[in-house]
Amino acid sequence: MAEAPAHAPKAAAPTGPPDPPPPAGVTAPAYIASLQAAVPGSVTKVSYWLGDWTLVVPAALILQAAQHLRDAADAAFDFCSDVTATDWPPRAEGRFDVIYCLYSTRHRHRVRLKVILGEQQPLASVTGVWPAANWLEREVYDMFGVGFTGHPDRRRILMPEDWQGFPQRKDYPLEGPGELLLENPLEWLKLRQSREQADIE
């Protein structure tokens, strides 16, 4: 019987949403072109699915892109409705998608910004652009461990201050870590690795 590779996952884990490009008949709104002109290199991918526009923005340019989208007259995204993240552990470009859902109270349109981020990679906070992002970014930090730089109040928000680990990550067990993680994280890690090993065998 052929031996499975030691670290092969049990089932192929997904490596990110497909983010399809806009179909031929759909014209992109004007603010995308003006964002690309104002902040060169700020949009690496434009995606359209089910009527939602998604722009993939490099982590280094998120603050400039956010500033432009808020202030430009044709975009006017003055309402940051949500900041959240998705965890795709096996993905090569980076583990996290940080997603900004924006809305314009003037033009009544929506857009999503997406930043692909590595595990240890910091991300500039957009709290200065939209104060609404303050608690939302705290929640992303609390649940995923994304390190925001320049955040005025980077504390956990829903979990207790001394909590170990980040619950919304895909490798965090649903039933919780149990007492061992809280008391001795290193032992907990060893136990989990041995269990995973047993599962594979």
Place this chain on the structure above:
Amino acid sequence: MEAPVIHHGAMFDTNELVLNMGPQHPSTHGVLRVVLRLDGEKVVDADVVIGYLHRGIEKLSENRNWTQIILLTDRMDYVAAATNNVGYCETVEKLLSLEVPRRARYIRTILCELQRIASHCLWVGTHAMDIGAMTVFLYAFRERELILDLFEEMCGARLTYNSMRVGGLPQDIPPGWDKKVLEFCTIMAAKIDEYEELLTHNRIWLERTKGIGVISGQTATALGLSGPPLRGSGVAKDVRKDEPYAAYDEMQFDVPVGTAGDTYDRYLVRMEEFKQSLRIIRQATEGLPEGPIVGKVPRLIKPPAGETYHAIESPKGELGYFIVSDGKSTNPYRFRVRPPSFCNLQGLRTLIKGHLVADVVALIGSLDVVLGEVDR
């Protein structure tokens, strides 16, 4: 015998006092903790601490199948559970590109608006009681009871309804239910005047709410407030009008907005919303079309891979669902709720700076937060 030491100036101590309010405090409507820094009776700064009711609904939902999640959404905003159900089911329908029959969309609209009235009844009662008017509480809960009875007849439960299914409704309305809804509308229209008689021109109410927690439309938008707290500041943002869902595109109604952006204007906006909700319920019940109540739902719900965000107008504000499907498993890969109460509560710190301790309870009430939704 030694003379007692007298500390001169102790009476005029200018040190800031830290006062812990909650998490077990009746006016915080649940388990909200506010750490206040006081100068005398004035609030200098406040730290809003949440998380006491965190149950991990997002994580739990990522391990349940698409149908099992509906009843988890009940447990978020538990005073308007049907609205949460509608928001979730519509997001999944968007992922599946599923057509919902017109009759189902009409019944959803009726249920959503009944929930808005029930939620506002609870708000007006508790908000007034926080400020000291006991009678309104008893009045408002009397009418809320009528709505709970209607819901009990419709889906068997009084608080957590589980009243929606992906693609439509679990069952049609019981015979004669629409007549009862219209009867309720007639009763309720008269009762709103009763509340207004007690509060709108009441001198104590005016003193306690006018000019308290003033916030401009621009600041409110930047802070992410939505629903009545945003409309009270004059920004006419209402998802029902801007991005119509259910059957709102076929309904005639107005979006009330305030001008001053204070607690009184937020009160007036919600009182007007009562009347607009009744208007919508009447239109939807009288024009209720015949037809099926469930669309062409696949036996196994498994949306194609992709992600979407869908927002609806809950009684508290913009309730958004961001759901990612990986296209392979029978549960969502990522389930995220944008809770309106969470984002509205964020504005509390800005609102209460410079006000008195007694106004803190008025402002918490005025934002109308439900901690089940804040913490999820």
